[in-house]
Amino acid sequence: MSNFDTERLIIEIQSRPSLWDSSATEYANRDLKQRNWEELVEIFGGGDLSTAEKKELGQELQKRWKNLRGCYVREVKRQNDIKSGSGAGSRKSEYVYYKQLQFLQEVVAIRDADIQEESTEDSRNEEAQTQDTQNNVEKRSRKRKRFQTKQQNFQNETDHLVEVLNRSIERKGQREKSEDDEDRMFLLSLLTSLKSVPPEKKMTLKINMMSLINEAMQENPRGRSTFREHSGSPDPH
Structure with a gap:
């Protein structure tokens, strides 16, 4: 595309607001944009191109237009800098297509205002999000502390309950052991006498x-054999 007619491209795009005028209603119409670019492909490529060649030409046209618009925006900024005195020493020659692209002036001004407004709004949103994030962190921290406190209280109560149960079990075991020891000592005290009984009477x-123990167990609801509850004694003879 060494002999490409850039001025013709600018004229054709200017006549199709959907491709450049962000304030126009048709700018948001994607189908219309697609048709407009296809029209430009037909204008600059003719009808003899293959589908792949048309696609490639369409991409090249969009790339050229993006470059033209970017150059115009930079030229506007350069001239504004010169007027404000901050552009001293910059090039003096005007961009070659600056005048042809003057129809973009209002759109560029609107876009700059939008960018400034968006930047301010983004800044406010960022501050609000930062504050919300900080508040959320503080809320989570308070919830975590309350949960940890409840968890610690529950653990303390559990430990106390376990300690009480252990002491109760220990005391019960000691009582049972004491009672068992008394019975055991009593039976052991009979061992010497039992050995002296003649074998034929033993x-x-x-x-x-055994009969006495059985009777005592039936009379005692606790089921514990105690010779002290029986008033009689066995006759070894």
């Missing part, structure tokens, strides 16, 4: 003792 004595 079996009868054991049977009588």
